[in-house]
Amino acid sequence: MTEYILAKYNYWIYVVLMMIGLYAMMGKRNLVKKLIGMNIFQTSIILLFVSTGVKKGGATVPILMHAGHEHGAQLIQVSDYLNPLPHVLMLTAIVVSIATTGVALATLILIYKRYHTLEEDEILAIRRESRAYKTPRILNPTD
């Protein structure tokens, strides 16, 4: 039992982190909180991925230490180095996460300019009010 927990506990921690993020995305009514939740969610996925590349038993970062030597290639032991693939994938995923955050912040700026609040309930109330006496018109979002 203890062994089982020791073998899995770090996955569970990521899952719990993930769920904190997911709850913030769905349950919070403040848009910035949602965005923060999104970041937590994405980061925990990245952690989960990276953790799959771990090899116990003395493996180190996948940079060859004696690559300069002629015969260095023959000495490479697979178990000596961490799995490089998850790292590669997560580099991309980090970039994606940053990019998404950037665009989301840009829309938040637009929203704030228009409604002067970032509380979803207040925005909905303003929109309901404005819809009551005028039909939507095409606006330049930067107005």
Added chain:
Amino acid sequence: MRNWFKLISMAAVIITGALLIYGTHDMPAWGDPDSPANSHVSPRYITEATKKTATPNIVSAVLADYRSYDTLGESAVIFTASISCFFLLRRIRNKEDHND
């Protein structure tokens, strides 16, 4: 209304979390060097990458060579995001209309 909504979110989150943890049951133990993830595709990177790409950093080798199209996509993602922000936040002043 609000509480009701939060309850649903909580339920969805718990279900998702339970599903994810259920999935970990069959997962290889953390750090197992013989797990499929560590033994199917990746060993070849470790043994071959330096030979074929002349780069000691295997992560760089995979990033920029084996999976270079992911990296191209990655740069496209950043480019997309920057253009999106530019597109959304740039102010067009009226006097620009008179220029042409």
Added chain:
Amino acid sequence: MGEVIYSAKPLWAVLVSMGAAFLILLTGEKARNLRESWTILAALIKFGLVFSLIKPVLAGKTIEYTLITLLPGVALQFRVDAFGLLFGVVAATLWIPTSFYSIGYVRTLNEHGQSRYFFSFAMCLSAAIGVAFAGNLLTLLIFYEILTIATWPLVIHHEDTSAIAGGRKYLVYTLTAGCILLLAIGITYSLAGTLDFVGGGFLAGHGSPGLLILLLTLFIAGFGVKAGIMPFHEWLPSAMVAPTPVSALLHAVAVVKAGVFGCVRVILFVFGPELLQQLGVWTILAGVVAFTVVAAGLLALGQDHLKRRLAFSTINNLALIILGVSLLSKNAMTGGILHIANHAFMKITLFFCAGAIYAKTHKDHVSQLDGLGRQMPFTFAAFAIASMGLCGLPPVNGFISKWFLCLGAVETHQIVFLFVILTSAMLDVAFFFPIIYNGFFKKPLPDVAGKVDEAPLLMVLPLCFTALFSVVFGIFPNAFLNFFNIVRLAVTNVLGG
């Protein structure tokens, strides 16, 4: 079945009016005479094409043309057999007088949207010929749906509240029917793997009896909507808000006949008489239809609006056709199928008359027609001839088909149905003869008294023409178009021998 000829003629017969439709739209309101000449030209070419098919078909050949494959084993295919040809000939022939009549009608009344009117009209004819020549159920359905849509602009032509309401009702009924048909055809395809019409049916040996009965119900409900079978007839009287030439050609000939045509196709060429006998459902079917016959007749009695009365008479006669076919005996079938052609000629005459009266006097209620016969003698004479025919009096062609229907009813030993047919004839007398009597012998209403004043020539000539032919076909059923022979051949195709 005999030899098969591969020829694109059926396709051209369909395309010619479709092409004309677009020429009409392009020509538009600015050059009315040119626009109308497209209609006439297309009508004549179409008649020529269809007419040229009669001879090879009577020689026992089938004309086939495959356009493209729609599904594995099902192509967009035209196949002209005797039964399809009968409908094709009727539609193509009657388009000619209707074209002339339409021109007279819309110009007399100075109707709006004439381009749209002629466009839709030509599309309808295209679709009707497509229905007639379709070689399988899917092709039939495709043209059937085109017909549905193309008729809608005609139904709502007047654009007033009642026209729009009528149009909506029409769409609700026919589009629902289209969906039911789609389902029925889907089931048929999944059962038999083919949809090609075969004289005597192709469904025998596929599926359980329960499923087949359900399938038949779906088919009859699907086609029965256009054919005005009783629970589904409501749209037809409402659609009478359309201009009269529309009611004439479409609601007496093309649209409703397409429904009847579909029913008959399904009964004889999909299920086949043997399978129906085996399933034992033909009596139920005949019973339902017989109810429609009588009920429609009774309802017609209560209508004061002339076109609505004609509409119920149409429902009555359509049911009579299906009754004939569902009796499954040789003579009943002959009578039923022949009635498709005969009823078309008589009913179109009646609608033409109603339109002529309306165009000239703006009267459309039966009670307003007193004494008009003296003012419009030709119109009323034609009306009298056609209604005599519908009552089954010789020498008009209605007599022949009703005679065969009665023979068939006797043949099957179902005296009930004989009574139904005779009752229906009585009811016809009851609701047509007062109109004729009042028209000729009652004192005219003050505002129309005294002057002989026929409708324009473009309207009177077509109606005299169709009335005349009703009589000619009564005396010589094989004159010109060989209707009787075609019908005989169609029945032989189904029953064999």
Added chain:
Amino acid sequence: MSDQLPALIIVAPLLGAFLTPIIGWWNRHLSHPWVLMVLTIPLYAAYSSLFKVIKNGPFGYNLGGWAPPWGIEYRIDYLSAMMLVLITTIGFLAAINAKSAGNTEFKGKEAQFYTLFLLQITGFLGIVITGDLFNVFVFLEISSLSGYGLIAHGEEGAPMATFNYIIIGTIGASFYLLGVGYLYMATGSLNIADLATLLPALYHSKMVLVGFAFFTTGVAIKMGLFPLHIWMPDAYTTAPNSVSTLIAPLMTKVAAYLLIRILFTLFKPDFALSVVPIATILGWLAVAAIVVGGVKALAQTDIKRMVTYIMVAEVGYIVMGISVMNRAGLTGAILHIINDACMLLCLFLVIGAISFKGHGREIYHFQNLNKKMPLTMAAFVIVALSMCGIPPACGFFSKWYLIMGTIVAKQWVFTATLLASSLINAVLFFRIIEKAYLAPPEDVAAGLDHTEAVIITRDKVPLTMIVPILISAAIILILGPLSGKIIETVIQHAVPAIF
């Protein structure tokens, strides 16, 4: 040259996108012709790959020359070649349309707009062409991010709708990524073809099951499958017209493509048939989608919003075709991907033209519109008939296959839903056609219209709008009768042989 076709399909629009800001900075009026020029390359490449596939069968392309499980592979088979053709064609038509609509909606920002436009198309193409699960994620994000940017620039409520879309879309993409992660942990591979051989041994592994669940949920979010459609109507209604013209027809279809890939290529059909009850779940969700989409569409008076709810129902159609798990159903689903994309393109083009002329989008604004825009309304009627499943428009044929699929599967509720949905569509569209083609009742009552030939003016929309409208309407009419041919040459090979 022809060996490099698959790379060209992605690289050309991507490089084009990188260069667009420079060209636009130099002279912003050049950006539109530049985009059209760039798009001809993937258009050509897509068509020639389709013909190549039809002639020689599926082929792969190893990027950078690395063999598949280690490098990234582009895989072009019948289904992906068909999708490439669809995306490039629709993208090209939408790009033509963007000139007038986009130039008014994004005055002064043409360069950025066209850059995002090209990136959007690149993203779609990448998702379809690649044979690597993680590469799919990257392209999914390219298309999503450019979509967020484009949509947020729309009407009054657009930023809010976009933010919701970002949140939900990110959940979708992250779920997809989690799915990739779980499968990677189970097998150690990311290549679809490689995974397909490794997975059958692991079908009952909890890791694979959970991975599959997250895959499908993620894709369903992107696809807007009920009940995960909540972001869709707001986002596509508030989006600028030139943007919804591109994204609305394609995003859902590309996601549907992914679903088909996951269910039938990544996992073998017997996984869905015997291991998980996914078919049943998808089927009933599809029923709910069709019903809810139809009913909600009935409640709308804004036509653009109505169309977005119709999209919800149309997604239901495709998913229903997939869920019945037989040849006819899947054929119908794939055919409906093509047909529905063309129909939605035409609808959004028409809406764009109407808005461009300054007419409102409420149904009562359509009163007598035929007199003002006859060609546009003719196209609208064609789409409407196609949506109602009236032959010979293409909608009928996909509906036929879908119905056949449900009949073969003996799912009568599904059949009934499909039939009822065509009727709902008929109500939806005929109430607009009625308005557009009939004179206002008060005019009729006053006898105004009965006088003489009402002069019908020409549409007076720019050529760049009316031409795509007419082309898409023509495509709808032509695709119908050609569907037999399309199925014969392409789709029947795309359906797994087991059916």
